Structure formats: structure tokens, C-alpha cells
Amino acid sequence: MRPPNTAVLQAYCHSVHIVHSVHIVHSVHIVHIVHIMTTAIPCSTCAPRAPFPARDISTLLARHNRLWGERWQCWCESVQPPWWGRGLVISPDLRGRYESYLPVREYLASITRLAEVFLPDASWLPIVLHNTGGCGCLPASPPYASIADYWATLPDGLAGKLCLTADELLPLFCALADPPRYGTTTGRYPEQLAELDELFRHWPPHTPLHLLDIGSGVGLNTLEIATHAATLAPQAALAVTGVSAERLEVWMASARRLPHDPQREKKLRDFSCDLPVAFVYGRAEDFFLPGRFDIAICNGLAGGRFLHQPAHIAAFLDRCAKALHTNGRLFLANRFHDGHRDQLDALVAIARDNGWTCHGSPHTLRLQPPATAR
Numbered sequence: 001m002r003p004p005n006t007a008v009l010q011a012y013c014h015s016v017h018i019v020h021s022v023h024i025v026h027s028v029h030i031v032h033i034v035h036i037m038t039t040a041i042p043c044s045t046c047a048p049r050a051p052f053p054a055r056d057i058s059t060l061l062a063r064h065n066r067l068w069g070e071r072w073q074c075w076c077e078s079v080q081p082p083w084w085g086r087g088l089v090i091s092p093d094l095r096g097r098y099e100s101y102l103p104v105r106e107y108l109a110s111i112t113r114l115a116e117v118f119l120p121d122a123s124w125l126p127i128v129l130h131n132t133g134g135c136g137c138l139p140a141s142p143p144y145a146s147i148a149d150y151w152a153t154l155p156d157g158l159a160g161k162l163c164l165t166a167d168e169l170l171p172l173f174c175a176l177a178d179p180p181r182y183g184t185t186t187g188r189y190p191e192q193l194a195e196l197d198e199l200f201r202h203w204p205p206h207t208p209l210h211l212l213d214i215g216s217g218v219g220l221n222t223l224e225i226a227t228h229a230a231t232l233a234p235q236a237a238l239a240v241t242g243v244s245a246e247r248l249e250v251w252m253a254s255a256r257r258l259p260h261d262p263q264r265e266k267k268l269r270d271f272s273c274d275l276p277v278a279f280v281y282g283r284a285e286d287f288f289l290p291g292r293f294d295i296a297i298c299n300g301l302a303g304g305r306f307l308h309q310p311a312h313i314a315a316f317l318d319r320c321a322k323a324l325h326t327n328g329r330l331f332l333a334n335r336f337h338d339g340h341r342d343q344l345d346a347l348v349a350i351a352r353d354n355g356w357t358c359h360g361s362p363h364t365l366r367l368q369p370p371a372t373a374r
């Protein structure tokens with residue numbers, strides 16, 4: 001397939017970010033390019049249109065609100081207050097009562113059906129709603145022990161609610177895709193940033209500096225690193241790609257919108273619009289991106305809850321080795337608690353078995369791929 005015509009794409013949108021994206025993906029299928037174009041960082045002239053709601057949600061939402069309104073009323077008539085409050089201690093007894101009146105499995109199935117209509121397609125469902133029975137069947141084991149445990153993960157305004165307005169759907173789905181436990185923000189990995197700064201400071205001028213951030217979340221750490229690179233290596237040909245397995249996160253990072261968290265949204269929007277950053281969908285264990293990267297970063301993911309199976313770690317390292325230039329480096333940082341120590345040690349052991357050179361501590365690792373990886 002012919003590379004896309006940059007001039008045509010330039011005409012489509014006057015944004016350096018999008019032209020940058022075109023260079024990144026010049027050899028891939030046009031559908032991929034259109035996807036990146038619609039998720040490129042917005043500037044004042046070209047904010048991407050939100051692809052929601054994808055279909056008319058009103059009938060389904062009315063049905064959801066009727067059913068859960070009745071159940072809430074029944075709960076309030078049968079159980080003494082307080083019915084819900086931030087910080088409420090959810091004892092086993094209270095959890096049992098919640099489950100009798102407001103079963104979380106059924107509620108999640110209803111929310112999932114709403115998401116399936118509201119979002120462009122099933123691949124956009126927040127990971128936490130995968131296997132939650134949107135197609136009519138109930139999930140075997142829900143990700144929350146009760147509706148109160150589900151509410152505890154939601155921001156004020158959404159927590160404690162069963163019935164929803166149409167305007168609350170996008171914040172709700174974004175909150176489910178970007179839960180507080182991800183903790184995606186800036187300033188979390190100062191040791192790693194100091195090491196990256198050292199590399200950026202000495203980067204040869206007029207040389208490509210292609211960075212890859214795997215598991216980039218809503219993009220705050222990606223944009224932070226991109227800002228350091230742009231500041232310390234101003235002459236380099238910088239290009240940054242953030243990859244996440246949550247499509248809603250890719251949208252939030254690209255559109256710089258966090259409908260569920262205005263404070264963090266402001267932080268996201270404070271980053272310069274001129275940074276050459278693109279966010280795309282991909283999974284750490286099987287992503288494919290054209291071209292090669294000088295530095296790959298993967299923070300808060302490898303060795304943690306979402307990526308620790310030995311086969312997945314081996315696949316992730318293999319993908320990274322293939323994505324990196326010969327002298328490329330992989331930087332891994334995390335703030336996992338000590339319970340993850342065995343998984344982090346196992347990650348290093350798998351990397352060494354596969355020919356990687358590893359330096360650093362379990363919380364801030366620097367890896368160099370085997371020369372034979374490609």
C-alpha cells in the first residue's frame with residue numbers, strides 16, 4: 001500500500017501532531033491512520049469530535065432507570081439509613097444486605113448493555129466491564145463484591161447513584177476505564193525521569209528521538225516525559241507514541257479530556273499542544289507499531305496486576321526487543337507494594353534468560369535487549 005499523501009492529511013487538519021502521526025505510521029493501513037488522526041492531540045483549531053453516543057441510548061437508559069429506581073426505593077423502604085456515604089465501612093453484613101436488594105452482578109450487566117450502545121463498539125468497553133454479561137447472561141464473578149464496593153471506586157457525583165442521566169454516561173465509562181487505583185499522574189517516577197533527562201541532554205542534534213510509552217493510561221506521564229525530551233533535546237527529531245489497551249484511555253489522552261476528573265483534566269490540558277505525541281490502542285504483549293524506537297518506557301504495568309504471567313512477560317519483552325533499535329533501551333518503573341516483589345524478580349529472571357541486560361532496582365529498571373532480538 002502506498003504511504004498516505006502528507007499534503008492531503010495536512011489539509012485535513014492543520015496540526016503538527018497529526019502530520020507527525022503520519023510519519024510514524026506511513027507504511028500501515030489507512031484505517032490505522034484514520035484512527036490515529038481522530039485521536040491526535042487537539043489544538044484550538046482541531047479538537048477531535050467525541051464519538052459518543054454512538055447510537056440512541058434513550059430507550060435503554062429509560063428502562064435501566066425504571067428498574068433500578070424501583071429497586072432503590074425498595075432498598076430505602078427496607079433498610080435503615082445511611083444507605084451510602086464516602087468512607088462508609090462495608091461490613092460483611094451490610095454487603096450481604098446490598099447484595100440482596102441491589103445485586104452488583106445485575107447492575108453491571110445493565111451498565112454494560114448501556115456501554116455497548118453508547119460506545120462505538122465492544123472493543124471500547126472498559127476492561128472492568130469485560131465478561132460482565134452485557135449480552136444478557138450474568139457474569140460468573142463480578143469485579144466488585146457489592147454495589148457499595150463499586151461505588152467506592154467512582155468519583156463524587158457518580159458514587160451512590162443507580163439511575164443515570166444521559167450526560168453522566170461518558171464520565172461513568174471514563175471513570176471505569178481510569179480508576180483511582182491506576183493513579184496515573186505526573187511526578188511518580190523521579191528516579192527514572194532523572195535517567196531519561198541525562199539521555200535527552202546528550203542526545204545528538206538533528207537525530208531522531210523516538211519514544212514509546214507502553215501502558216500510557218490517560219497520558220499524563222507520557223506528556224511529562226515528552227516535555228522533558230522536547231526541552232532537553234530541542235534539536236532532536238522527537239516523536240512520542242503512547243500505547244494503551246483501554247480504548248477510552250486512548251481517547252481521553254488524545255482529546256485531553258477526563259470527563260470524570262476535572263482537576264486531572266486541567267493538568268492534561270496544561271501540557272503544550274506542540275508536543276509531537278500520538279496515542280494508539282495496543283496491548284503490551286502483542287502490540288505492533290511500524291518503525292523502531294530509541295527508548296521504550298513501561299511504567300506501572302509490567303510485574304503488576306495486569307502483566308505478570310511468565311508467558312505474557314516473555315511476549316511483552318519480545319515485542320519490546322523487536323520495537324527497539326539496536327542500541328535501544330527499555331525503562332520500567334512502578335510503585336507496586338512489596339507483594340509484587342516475586343513477580344518483579346521473575347520479570348528480571350525472564351529478561352536475563354532471554355538475553356536482556358538488566359540494571360537498577362525492582363522499582364526502577366533499565367534493560368537493554370539482546371543483539372539477536374530482531
Ligand SMILES: C[S@@+](CC[C@H](N)C(=O)[O-])C[C@H]1O[C@@H](n2cnc3c(N)ncnc32)[C@H](O)[C@@H]1O
Binds near residue numbers: 185243300306
Ligand atoms: C497503573 S496504569 C499506569 C499508567 C502510566 N503508565 C503511569 O504509570 O502513570 C496501567 C495502565 O496500563 C494499561 N494496561 C493494562 N493492561 C495492559 C496491557 N495488557 N497492555 C497495555 N496496556 C495495558 C491500563 O489501561 C493502564 O492505563
